[in-house]
Amino acid sequence: MIVKDRVGLAWRDELAAQIMLHLDCIDHLEIIAEREWSVSGRRLEALYDLARQVPVSLHGVSLGLVSSGNISEGRLERLARLVDSVKPDHWSEHLAFVRAGRIEIGHLAAAPYAPQTLAGALRNIERAREVIGSLPQLENIATLLTPPGSCWTESEFIGKVLSGAGAAMLLDLHNLYANACNFGQAPFELLDSLPLERVASVHLSGGHWEIDSDGRARLIDDHIHDPPPAVYELLEVLAFKAPQPLTVIIERDGHYPDFAALLEQIAKARAALAVGRARRRQIELRQVA
């Protein structure tokens, strides 16, 4: 069976002109939701029109769904208004907390992989579904610290959240790779430990290495470097193991290369998917024979 995968880009205004010129090479666009919360009606109309030309997803970065505390109703309502205006293919958020009480972390962090976080996450995801009208795809994050108070591994926790919520996964392969490198795990084993049957979308991005005060090399996910070869290898294996269609998104947040280089990354992702799919078809054909 031929699987219809899609490969696209994260929308950034700096890339807008080139994206519009090359829409024929781009199957999907992912738009950061929070950047569109306070835009003009004209901009919303443009986003609606864009979403009619190419499948678009809205990507949230600030709900903080995975927390024992409740998410902000105000943020949910803003996201719901945006979803209602743009009518995207789907929306997504992170398996992360970003605040606790009045303390804003300002970025995505891992809360303890523990029952109280799981209960809060399921409550928050259900509330988001009620307000927005659909479940988000949920993305794994990069973390430099195993959250204290955890009684499960990250993969076990992700599995429990996804199955409890009935949600699909947005699998960030560079986050997975960074966590594997930073915690001394084999990336392909970490991939295997995730509920791959729930993966609907994939992020590809890059990072850089730094040395910590104990002399250990750490991989930092920064979205300003090209995806390393290991990330494409993980995509190939994912395409082999997961039979469902995948939407793959290249994420770049700065130090933009020539657009031709981004198109080349799209082509590399398509090639990795094709290799994985071909391997799977070979095995399926052998089983039929």
Added chain:
Amino acid sequence: MSVDPMEVLLAQLFASSSEVERFLQDREKYAGNCGLRAAQVTEILEIDAASLKFAARSFERKRGSRSK
């Protein structure tokens, strides 16, 4: 629902490198101020200091790059 005290502690540490220094000077006192239960205090005694400092610096840089 009230937020788990461990999340509050982590948020404070991730939001500020100076909080990390205060925490590392006296973990038990800091945990007590955040309202951690006894079992949670044991957990935070095991946090690797180098990883925590590195994580806090990484958060600081990510916040900085986003505000540019």
